[in-house]
Amino acid sequence: xxxxxNSRPIGRELDLEAQRRRAAFLFLAPMIIALFxxxxxxxLRTIYFxxxxxxxxxxxxxxWIGFDNYLRRRELSSGRVVWRGxxxxxxxxxAVWNTVRFSVISVFFxxxxxxxxxLVLNAEFKGRGWVRAAILIPWAIxxxxxxxxxxxxxxxxxxxxxxxxxxxxxxxRGIAWTASIDTAMTAVLVVDIWKTTPxxxxxxxxxxxxxxxxxxxxxxxxxxxxxxxFWKITLPLVRPALMVAVIxxxxxxxxxxxxxxxxxxxSKATKTMSVISRENLIDFDKFAYGSAxxxxxxxxxxxxxxxxIWLGRVNLSGEGNR
Amino acid sequence: xxxxxxxxxxLSAFYALVAIIIVVSIFxxxxxxxxxxxxxxxxxxxxYIPVDFSFKNYATVxxxxxxxxxxxxxxxxxxxxxxxxxxxxVTASYALSRVRFRGRALLLxxxxxxxxxxxxxxxxxxxxxxxxxxxxxxxxAMVLSYTIFTLPFTVWVLTTFMRDLPIEIEEAAIIDGAxxxxxxxxxxxxxxxxxxxxTGLLAFIGAWNEFLFALTFTISETQRTxxxxxxxxSGASEQEIPWGPIMAASVIVTIPLVVLVLIFQRKIVxxxxxxxxxx
Numbered sequence: 001x002x003x004x005x006n007s008r009p010i011g012r013e014l015d016l017e018a019q020r021r022r023a024a025f026l027f028l029a030p031m032i033i034a035l036f037x038x039x040x041x042x043x044l045r046t047i048y049f050x051x052x053x054x055x056x057x058x059x060x061x062x063x064w065i066g067f068d069n070y071l072r073r074r075e076l077s078s079g080r081v082v083w084r085g086x087x088x089x090x091x092x093x094x095a096v097w098n099t100v101r102f103s104v105i106s107v108f109f110x111x112x113x114x115x116x117x118x119l120v121l122n123a124e125f126k127g128r129g130w131v132r133a134a135i136l137i138p139w140a141i142x143x144x145x146x147x148x149x150x151x152x153x154x155x156x157x158x159x160x161x162x163x164x165x166x167x168x169x170x171x172x173r174g175i176a177w178t179a180s181i182d183t184a185m186t187a188v189l190v191v192d193i194w195k196t197t198p199x200x201x202x203x204x205x206x207x208x209x210x211x212x213x214x215x216x217x218x219x220x221x222x223x224x225x226x227x228x229x230f231w232k233i234t235l236p237l238v239r240p241a242l243m244v245a246v247i248x249x250x251x252x253x254x255x256x257x258x259x260x261x262x263x264x265x266x267s268k269a270t271k272t273m274s275v276i277s278r279e280n281l282i283d284f285d286k287f288a289y290g291s292a293x294x295x296x297x298x299x300x301x302x303x304x305x306x307x308x309i310w311l312g313r314v315n316l317s318g319e320g321n322r
Numbered sequence: 323x324x325x326x327x328x329x330x331x332x333l334s335a336f337y338a339l340v341a342i343i344i345v346v347s348i349f350x351x352x353x354x355x356x357x358x359x360x361x362x363x364x365x366x367x368x369x370y371i372p373v374d375f376s377f378k379n380y381a382t383v384x385x386x387x388x389x390x391x392x393x394x395x396x397x398x399x400x401x402x403x404x405x406x407x408x409x410x411x412v413t414a415s416y417a418l419s420r421v422r423f424r425g426r427a428l429l430l431x432x433x434x435x436x437x438x439x440x441x442x443x444x445x446x447x448x449x450x451x452x453x454x455x456x457x458x459x460x461x462x463a464m465v466l467s468y469t470i471f472t473l474p475f476t477v478w479v480l481t482t483f484m485r486d487l488p489i490e491i492e493e494a495a496i497i498d499g500a501x502x503x504x505x506x507x508x509x510x511x512x513x514x515x516x517x518x519x520x521t522g523l524l525a526f527i528g529a530w531n532e533f534l535f536a537l538t539f540t541i542s543e544t545q546r547t548x549x550x551x552x553x554x555x556s557g558a559s560e561q562e563i564p565w566g567p568i569m570a571a572s573v574i575v576t577i578p579l580v581v582l583v584l585i586f587q588r589k590i591v592x593x594x595x596x597x598x599x600x601x
Contacts, residue, residue: 016496023502024417028429031414031477038470039436042447049446059450117343123336131340132591133584134347140583141351142531144549145572149354152565160353163368194346199594206595248438255440258533262553274442274534281446282538291446298443305438 043298050292056285069292086292091276096300099272102185103253106192111246113193114200119234121201122208135198143195147262150191154178184269188260192253200245207241208234247308254301273297351576358569365566379570388543389571392551396575399464399536399547400529404522406465407472411521412514415480416506420492430481437474441534444470452539463539464547468532472525479524479593483517484510520593523586527579548575 050069054062071085086092121132138146153160156176165171177187211234219229257274264270271279277297281290357365361376383389418430452463487510495509536547546554552571555564583590 020421020502021423024421024423027413027417027502027506031410031473034410034469034473035433035436037451038448038466038473039439039444042444042451043439045447045450046443046445049450059453116339120336120339120343125336125340127340131344133587134344136583136587136590137351137580138347140527140579141576142549142579144531144533144553145354145576146350148552148568148572149350152357152569153350153353155565158366158368160368160370194350198347202591202594206591251438251440255442257442258549261533261537274440277442278445278534278538281449287446294440294442294445297440301438301440305435 046291046298047295049288050295052288054288054291056282056287059287062288065288069289070296086289086296091271092293092296094268095271095273095276098185098270099254099256099274102188102192102256102270102272103250106189106196106253107246107249109189109193110197110200110249111242113197114245115204115238115242117197117201118204118208119230121205135201138195139198139202141195143258144262146191146195147259150187150194151178151263154187178264179267181267181269184264184267188263188270191263192256192259195259196249196252200249203245203248204238204242207238207245210241211237247305250308251301251305254304255297273300351580354569354576355573358566358573360566379566380574382564382567383571383574388546389551391544392546392548393575395461395545396530396548399461399468400526402461402465403468403472403529404525407469407476407525408518408522410473411476411480412511412518413506414477415484416502416510418477418481419484430478433474433477437471437478439470441470445534445538448535449538458539459541459545461545464529464532464536467535467539468529471528471532475528476521476525479521480514480517483514487513516589517593519586520589523582523590524593527583530575530579 049062051064051066052062053065053068054060067085069085071083071087074082074084076082117135121128121135141149154162154177156162156174156179159174159177161177162171162174166174175183177183215233215237216229219233224232255274256272257278260270260272260275261278273293274297277290277293279290280286280293284290356369356372358379359372359376360369360374361378364374418426448467452458452466455462455466457463457466491509491513492505495505500509530547531549532547533549533553536550537553540546540550543551548571552568552575555568555571
């Protein structure tokens with residue numbers, strides 16, 4: 001850059017820079033407008049709706065009611081005080097608990113299993129390409145389709161999973177995996193882990209492949225035990241990639257909707273924040289109430305992301321390392 | 323135990339793990355194909371290897387209940403969404419990767435933030451927008467709403483890709499007096515093809531699989547996309563779930579995806595990890 005500056009008048013150079021910057025804003029404008037229309041504006045409207053009593057059938061007829069959808073104190077004629085609103089709604093807190101439980105457990109297993117699969121794929125062996133192709137299949141299958149496939153496999157009377165378990169002598173009678181309160185969450189977790197571990201594995205693999213091979217070579221020559229190599233070399237070096245992968249997955253898990261909607265419809269044991277919000281928004285005609293719930297979900301996720309970025313010092317923009 | 327025996331144990335344990343990974347990955351899809359080929363009461367008998375080869379379920383799916391219409395809807399919606407996102411993303415990524423301006427890092431993080439949005443948070447607002455624009459229960463409602471996840475993703479991946487292109491090419495073009503538009507269309511586009519194929523494919527898969535918006539913004543059966551059609555496929559009565567046709571429909575919509583993914587394996591893996599790790 002520097003020697004080019006010398007060979008040409010400064011004025012023209014500045015001109016060029018200004019022209020480039022103008023063009024840049026022109027190029028960015030359509031994308032920013034598009035994102036504003038589909039993301040920022042609807043989000044603001046959702047938040048606004050949550051402070052009104054808008055109904056699905058009359059979107060413009062709502063009145064401002066303040067925080068009533070969130071929490072409202074009401075005194076009955078008998079003098080007893082009751083609390084209403086989402087924050088006093090046991091169904092909402094059940095959904096919060098379900099979502100948190102689902103997210104933490106699924107992401108934990110996906111990370112561990114993903115790392116194992118990635119370590120396998122990182123080894124040199126015959127047929128590695130086949131394994132990679134095979135693990136891409138669960139990832140490629142649409143969520144709704146995998147939910148249906150597993151619903152059939154987990155069927156209480158004709159499902160193959162029950163058949164396998166009975167033949168192995170693990171259970172005596174078929175279990176209603178998706179319908180029973182006790183097992184519905186397990187069923188959802190199994191399907192989600194099955195579907196998403198490949199994604200985690202690929203992200204982990206990319207991280208593993210950035211580790212220089214000679215480090216392993218040196219460790220091998222020094223006679224370091226493989227387990228120690230994993231904990232002292234592989235894991236610390238793959239940690240940055242793993243951190244990003246975990247946050248991506250966590251955010252995805254916190255907003256889960258489709259799998260649960262199809263696999264365990266109306267089960268109290270698996271109803272998550274997204275599911276209960278949509279139910280109120282669309283199905284129960286409690287549009288404003290559902291808006292309040294989805295606003296809360298957004299707030300929870302926003303707080304979580306800020307905390308994670310702040311605590312983990314995750315460099316998401318990728319500018320620093322260049 | 324001597325050394326070679328220990329090696330042998332280790333090797334067979336490793337291959338056992340490989341076998342488990344492959345079987346667990348493939349089995350559910352294999353079982354769906356197996357089930358879809360059964361007819362009548364054979365479906366209620368558990369088989370581990372295919373014994374029936376009847377295409378009756380496929381015929382049922384293809385002839386009835388607007389299934390073909392749903393496939394066409396899905397192709398149209400996903401295709402339009404991808405073209406739209408790529409067009410907006412190419413120009414934006416050029417600006418984000420090549421021009422230094424204040425607030426660039428913040429803008430990038432904001433874009434990433436949008437892709438991480440809980441989609442339910444915009445559902446109420448989008449519902450109002452869709453109603454306002456008069457596109458409720460049309461494919462355009464999906465094209466509009468899918469922009470929220472396809473655009474940030476394509477911008478993000480293309481920006482990381484363009485950052486890695488050598489700066490000299492662009493400098494040569496600038497010296498020759500090329501405008502930014504010419505640089506994008508004539509210099510960058512030919513180099514960008516691989517990245518465009520990857521991001522386009524991933525965005526297509528994302529749009530093809532989307533469920534929440536498609537379920538909420540359509541009401542009539544003829545406007546449904548494939549995931550909604552499969553989720554709501556019902557039998558003659560409420561209690562009777564038509565597993566055979568559901569599996570056939572599942573196989574029909576999954577096979578093209580699996581084939582695409584296997585063909586573009588390397589590109590997809592590169593694209594996925596560029597969006598995640600490198601970013």
